[in-house]
Amino acid sequence: xxxxxxxxxxxxxxxxxxxxxxxxxxxxxxxxxxxxxxxxxxxxxxxxxxxxxxxxxxxxxxxxxxxxxxxxxxxxxxxxxxxxxxxxxxxxxxxxxxxxxxxxxxxxxxxxxxxxxxxxxxxxxxxxxxxxxxxxxxxxxxxxxxxxxxxxxxxxxxxxxxxxxxxxxxxxxxxxxxxxxxxxxxxxxxxxxxxxxxxxxxxxxxxxxxxxxxxxxxxxxxxxxxxxxxxxxxxxxxxxxxxxxxxxxxxxxxxxxxxxxxxxxxxxxxxxxxxxxxxxxxxxxxxxxxxxxxxxxxxxxxxxxxxxxxxxxxxxxxxxxxxxxxxxxxxxxxxxxxxxxxxxxxxxxxxxxxxxxxxxxxxxxxxxxxxxxxxxxxxxxxxxxxxxxxxxxxxxxxxxxxxxxxxxxxxxxxxxxxxxxxxxxxxxxx
Ligand SMILES: Cc1ncc(COP(=O)(O)O)c(C=O)c1O
Numbered sequence: 001x002x003x004x005x006x007x008x009x010x011x012x013x014x015x016x017x018x019x020x021x022x023x024x025x026x027x028x029x030x031x032x033x034x035x036x037x038x039x040x041x042x043x044x045x046x047x048x049x050x051x052x053x054x055x056x057x058x059x060x061x062x063x064x065x066x067x068x069x070x071x072x073x074x075x076x077x078x079x080x081x082x083x084x085x086x087x088x089x090x091x092x093x094x095x096x097x098x099x100x101x102x103x104x105x106x107x108x109x110x111x112x113x114x115x116x117x118x119x120x121x122x123x124x125x126x127x128x129x130x131x132x133x134x135x136x137x138x139x140x141x142x143x144x145x146x147x148x149x150x151x152x153x154x155x156x157x158x159x160x161x162x163x164x165x166x167x168x169x170x171x172x173x174x175x176x177x178x179x180x181x182x183x184x185x186x187x188x189x190x191x192x193x194x195x196x197x198x199x200x201x202x203x204x205x206x207x208x209x210x211x212x213x214x215x216x217x218x219x220x221x222x223x224x225x226x227x228x229x230x231x232x233x234x235x236x237x238x239x240x241x242x243x244x245x246x247x248x249x250x251x252x253x254x255x256x257x258x259x260x261x262x263x264x265x266x267x268x269x270x271x272x273x274x275x276x277x278x279x280x281x282x283x284x285x286x287x288x289x290x291x292x293x294x295x296x297x298x299x300x301x302x303x304x305x306x307x308x309x310x311x312x313x314x315x316x317x318x319x320x321x322x323x324x325x326x327x328x329x330x331x332x333x334x335x336x337x338x339x340x341x342x343x344x345x346x347x348x349x350x351x352x353x354x355x356x357x358x359x360x361x362x363x364x365x366x367x368x369x370x371x372x373x374x375x376x377x378x379x380x381x382x383x384x385x386x387x388x389x390x391x392x393x394x395x396x397x398x399x400x401x402x403x404x405x406x407x408x409x410x411x412x413x414x415x416x417x418x419x420x421x422x423x424x425x426x427x428x429x430x
Contacts, residue, residue, distance in 0.1 A: 006416070010075045011045060011409035013416050020044045023410050024287055028343060028382050037289035037380070039320040039405040041388060045079050046415030047283050052083045055278070058252035061259055062271045065109050067236055068094045070276030070390050071283075075409035077101050080279065082419055088236075088274040092119040095128055105129070109233065111195065111274055113138060113154050113170050120145040132195055132233075134172040136183055143187040150192045151184060152233055153177060155218055157211035162199025162237060171196060177218050181225050193231025193269070194218045200277065202237040203245045205254035211235075212255070216262040219269075232263055236274045240281025240390050248278065276390060283389035286325055286405060287343065290381045291360060292317035314355040316377055321359015321366045323399035325392045330365060338369055343382035350375040357383075361400040 006013050014023060024042055031037050055064055065086035068077065072094065077087070078101050086107040089095045098108055105127035110119075113134040123131060124146035131146075132154045133139055142149050156171030172180055184191050194215040198207040215232055222229050234255065239248055263269050294315040322329045326338070340357065355374040359366035377383075396404045411419075 006411075009045075009078050009409070011411055014410055014412050019412075020285070020410060023408070024285065024343070024384070027408065028287060031289075032380075037291075037319070037382075038403060039286065039288040039318075039324070041284045041286050041325070041393060041405050041407045043073060043076065043284050043389065043407055043409040045075060045283070045409055045411040048076065048079050048083065048279060049415050049418055051279050051282075052080075052085070054248070055275070058249055059255060059273070061256070061265070062234065062273050064279075065107075065111075065233075065272050065274050066279055067111075067274045067276035068098060069394065071280045071392070072097060072394050073407055073409070074101055075407075076280070076283070077103070079419070081107070086272065088276075089128075092116075092122045095119075095123060095126065099126060109152065109272070109274070111152075111154075111233070115141070117141050117145050120149075124149070130192070130231075134170060134180075136180065139180070139183050139187055139189060143189055147188070148190075150190055152193045152195045152231060153180060153191055153218065154195045154197075155211075155214060157196045157198055157214055158207060159197070159199030159202075161204035161207045162202045164200035166197050166199050174214060174217065178221055178225070181222055181227060185225060185227070191222065191227050191229065193229045193233060194222075195233030195235060195274075197235030197274070198237045200237055201239060201244070202251065205246055205251045208234065208237075208251060208255045209258040212258040212262050230269055232269050232271050234271065234273045236276050236278070238273075238275045238278035240277040240279075241387055280389035281387050284387075284392065284407075286320060286385040286388040286392075288318040288320045288340075288383050288385070288405075290316050290377050290379055290383065291319050293377065293379050312353060314353045314374070314376060315358065316355060317358045317360060318368070318383060319360050319402065320405050321361060321368060323359065323361050323363070323366060324396045324402060325388060325405050326359070326368060327395040327397075328391050329368065331391075331395065338385055340369070340372065340374075340383040340385050342375065342377065343384055346375050360402050363399075 065088045066080050067088040069090050081103050087098045087103055088109050088111040089098055090112040108128045110123050110128055110131035113132050120141060129150045131149050132152045134154045154171050156167040156173055159165040159167045196211045198211055219229050296313045296315060298311055298313055352373045352375055355372045356370045357368040359368060
């Protein structure tokens with residue numbers, strides 16, 4: 001990457017001691033002035049630096065290859081590239097995007113085990129060599145389309161402790177890896193390593209330990225068959241926030257112990273991972289506008305003699321929802337409940353009401369929450385949602401003709417300064 005300017009990164013540097021919250025306030029003022037109260041995200045890119053430093057502290061042996069599918073915002077990819085991560089791409093479009101933003105092909109792993117042939121050819125002609133497989137058909141396709149690929153055998157692992165499981169769809173059973181490796185050998189293909197994914201939001205750090213032990217077993221089988229493997233890819237599944245059963249630090253400690261036991265430092269194996277949610281979750285805040293409101297009288301409350309209990313439920317309609325930035329509410333049942341909060345100042349004495357919040361479309365599935373306690377909102381009020389960076393904007397649709405929320409990327413001057421040396425002579429860069 002030649003230049004290194006905020007414009008190139010499509011971001012604003014916050015000046016004069018301004019905070020991200022100040023930026024949001026300003027944007028809300030601007031939107032209100034021009035009477036165009038469309039929803040928007042603010043991506044605080046400084047969080048990427050913190051997250052990356054935390055990764056390097058906790059998992060010093062593991063190089064992250066960020067999973068682009070989690071959030072493909074160009075400024076995010078540029079920033080992670082400057083920090084020195086690689087990228088896990090799952091399609092031609094993701095590879096294209098990463099390359100167009102200056103990522104070099106050797107920093108990409110095409111981590112999908114069931115690829116269309118023309119995507120494999122695209123990877124071949126653009127110099128992307130690392131790719132995963134878990135079945136014989138894939139080996140035949142790769143032998144035909146990309147004979148020089150560096151293959152990574154994805155194995156199925158115990159993902160029963162994760163909130164979203166993946167091994168029923170991807171990964172070879174341990175019983176079949178010998179045959180797959182033999183077939184790769186017959187086809188003259190190079191298999192450089194093993195990968196796995198314990199499932200998203202893993203709630204038991206021992207799942208990583210078991211998966212690393214399984215991978216060791218596959219390395220041993222491969223050695224007997226004449227393969228010299230040199231790469232272990234421990235996948236994703238790392239939590240994105242602190243509000244989880246098992247914290248990132250605990251998972252990291254279990255991984256480090258398992259690596260030392262099964263892949264000691266001097267074993268010559270490079271360790272990589274494919275974190276998505278870990279980097280993205282806390283990065284984005286979503287601002288939405290209340291576009292409509294209904295007050296519903298509760299029947300039981302007609303006879304309610306207790307004046308402290310409100311006798312009404314508020315229904316609000318906002319301009320983003322499950323067909324926009326919040327599809328995880330239907331696609332990903334593991335996701336924690338959302339906790340929207342009012343942008344304007346609220347007096348602690350203000351009466352709270354049970355509030356139901358709907359998205360803007362005509363679909364009744366488009367419900368964001370049906371049990372949220374909020375002061376009375378007015379049409380035109382703004383609500384904010386934190387932790388909106390993972391699997392949100394990349395899944396947004398234009399259903400019913402509603403536009404996708406705009407994304408503004410910002411960084412504090414301190415974070416920006418910290419990033420510049422990381423790009424040139426960095427302790428962050430490897
Ligand atoms: C192959 C692969 N790698 C990495 C990820 C990222 O997972 P997470 O966001 O849980 O870290 C996924 C998510 O589906 C995946 O399928």
